[in-house]
Amino acid sequence: MAHIYLTDTEGREATIDIIAGNSLMQTITDAGFDDLLAICGGMCSCATCHVYIDEGQLAQLSQMNEDEQELLSLSDYQQDNSRLSCQLRMSDALDGLRVTIAPAD
Amino acid sequence: MNQAIKERDYFTDHDVLLDPYAYFEEMRPRGPVCQLETHDCLLVTGFDECVEVLRNPTDFSSLNSLASSAFPLPFTPEGSDISAQLEQNRDKYIGGDMVVTYDDTRHTNIRALISLMFTPSRLKANEAFMREYAEKMVSDVVARGRCELVHEIATPYVTMVIADLMGVPAEDRSVFEEKIAEGQTVGSIDDPDSPTDMSAVLFIAEYMGRYLQERAAKPGADLLSELATASYPDGTKPDLIELISLATFMFAAGQDTSAKLLANAMRYVVDEPGLQQQLREDRKLIPFLLEEVLRLEGSSKATHRLARRDTTIGDTKVPAGTQVIVALAAANRDPRRWGEDANEFKLKRPGIKQHIGFGRGSHTCAGAPLARAEVATMFNTFFDRTDNIEISASHHGAKGARRYEFEPSFIIRGMDNLHLELQAKN
Numbered sequence: 001m002a003h004i005y006l007t008d009t010e011g012r013e014a015t016i017d018i019i020a021g022n023s024l025m026q027t028i029t030d031a032g033f034d035d036l037l038a039i040c041g042g043m044c045s046c047a048t049c050h051v052y053i054d055e056g057q058l059a060q061l062s063q064m065n066e067d068e069q070e071l072l073s074l075s076d077y078q079q080d081n082s083r084l085s086c087q088l089r090m091s092d093a094l095d096g097l098r099v100t101i102a103p104a105d
Numbered sequence: 106m107n108q109a110i111k112e113r114d115y116f117t118d119h120d121v122l123l124d125p126y127a128y129f130e131e132m133r134p135r136g137p138v139c140q141l142e143t144h145d146c147l148l149v150t151g152f153d154e155c156v157e158v159l160r161n162p163t164d165f166s167s168l169n170s171l172a173s174s175a176f177p178l179p180f181t182p183e184g185s186d187i188s189a190q191l192e193q194n195r196d197k198y199i200g201g202d203m204v205v206t207y208d209d210t211r212h213t214n215i216r217a218l219i220s221l222m223f224t225p226s227r228l229k230a231n232e233a234f235m236r237e238y239a240e241k242m243v244s245d246v247v248a249r250g251r252c253e254l255v256h257e258i259a260t261p262y263v264t265m266v267i268a269d270l271m272g273v274p275a276e277d278r279s280v281f282e283e284k285i286a287e288g289q290t291v292g293s294i295d296d297p298d299s300p301t302d303m304s305a306v307l308f309i310a311e312y313m314g315r316y317l318q319e320r321a322a323k324p325g326a327d328l329l330s331e332l333a334t335a336s337y338p339d340g341t342k343p344d345l346i347e348l349i350s351l352a353t354f355m356f357a358a359g360q361d362t363s364a365k366l367l368a369n370a371m372r373y374v375v376d377e378p379g380l381q382q383q384l385r386e387d388r389k390l391i392p393f394l395l396e397e398v399l400r401l402e403g404s405s406k407a408t409h410r411l412a413r414r415d416t417t418i419g420d421t422k423v424p425a426g427t428q429v430i431v432a433l434a435a436a437n438r439d440p441r442r443w444g445e446d447a448n449e450f451k452l453k454r455p456g457i458k459q460h461i462g463f464g465r466g467s468h469t470c471a472g473a474p475l476a477r478a479e480v481a482t483m484f485n486t487f488f489d490r491t492d493n494i495e496i497s498a499s500h501h502g503a504k505g506a507r508r509y510e511f512e513p514s515f516i517i518r519g520m521d522n523l524h525l526e527l528q529a530k531n
Contacts (some may be wrong), residue, residue: 021338022213039458041469042220046458061242061371067225086220089338 002095054098110200129435134299146174150435152442164416174428182426259364266317362404364521403462497524
């Protein structure tokens with residue numbers, strides 16, 4: 001089964017199976033990682049599902065829309081490899097994606 | 106001599122309706138997760154425990170979220186995983202064909218469609234309409250010097266805003282408004298055998314079916330067109346019945362809750378010492394007002410879940426088949442999370458955005474961004490047009506001894522009416 005490698009805000013690592021069609025946010029929260037707050041539930045409205053993607057894998061992901069860019073720009077922890085995990089749909093093609101949960105603002 | 110307090114019935118007691126918070130405080134000493142005596146279900150009042158349930162869709166189904174935990178299961182649960190039994194009995198649940206009760210892939214698919222609906226850019230595009238319509242409604246009542254906020258402003262306003270966003274034709278909007286006004290509340294405490302009446306929903310669904318077919322043939326720039334032409338994440342197309350159910354739910358769901366939020370917030374704006382002036386002088390504080398009101402007086406008191414596998418909440422073992430009242434209003438006043446002043450209004454409370462007034466997890470209220478925008482627009486408009494807003498003492502009593510009537514619902518927390526006196530801007 002395809003999976004992602006996740007690192008949480010305390011440095012703990014986990015391997016999580018991918019369910020195609022789920023968002024990355026859902027993949028992380030369903031696996032029980034509480035430090036991804038995901039307050040708005042995936043409406044691209046709160047920026048509390050902020051993650052960093054391994055830089056070499058960024059090109060595999062869908063492009064950011066304006067809403068995502070704007071929300072991320074408000075975060076104190078934005079980096080070049082920042083994404084909102086609610087905006088990323090999982091598929092088997094993303095097998096091996098390395099994801100780190102960003103600190104909460 | 107100590108006398109055990111008799112447990113009140115959350116689902117039918119009118120005193121609980123008037124002050125659900127007192128009931129939750131009575132229950133809190135029994136632990137963050139406790140078994141009710143009045144019904145065979147668990148009551149979860151702890152913040153962490155509520156979040157734990159809401160973020161565990163694997164073990165907890167949402168099938169009973171509208172029907173509530175007040176009714177026994179329509180089947181005998183067998184074994185440690187009753188997921189298949191739940192699906193076999195889905196048609197016996199009120200709202201079993203609506204997104205609020207969906208689980209798993211069916212829910213993920215529909216949420217993917219919903220996630221496009223109230224994005225910041227879409228709300229921004231609709232800002233001018235929301236503002237103009239608010240100006241018109243508010244200037245009419247300010248000229249009169251008074252209004253009844255719930256029926257004259259809040260409810261028609263939210264109906265018109267969602268109708269405009271979705272692209273419901275102007276000539277049909279008043280028909281919907283009347284039908285919704287006629288309908289019984291959801292989760293009525295006065296009708297324990299049939300607390301949720303779906304007649305208004307079925308009425309609206311007929312219209313939505315027609316619109317969606319029209320938009321599929323000739324798409325425009327509205328939400329109905331977007332739904333009519335949308336695909337699921339795997340590229341397949343939703344069937345028409347699923348889209349009708351979704352469009353109807355999106356139209357109907359936000360009506361009561363958004364409208365009640367405006368009235369709930371207005372009580373604080375008027376009666377909290379100095380708050381009205383503070384907000385008038387610094388409008389950037391309005392979002393903080395809304396979040397604190399959502400925590401203290403969110404429009405949904407509770408939602409419900411059903412354990413479909415043997416699981417736990419905190420240290421409590423929960424067998425498959427257990428129904429759970431997730432008491433959002435209790436969690437939002439849990440002193441373990443919010444401190445000893447949890448029952449008090451405090452602007453800019455630390456960590457306020459983490460309240461669960463709109464729920465949490467995969468079923469978090471999708472209309473939350475719209476509700477926030479609607480209520481903020483209304484407050485800005487009221488502040489622009491008035492110098493002062495008062496609650497009518499002749500209707501509600503003097504400050505400190507107000508009397509309010511609440512919608513008789515075990516789901517909704519909202520006033521039936523709120524009479525205001527408005528002093529026009531000089």
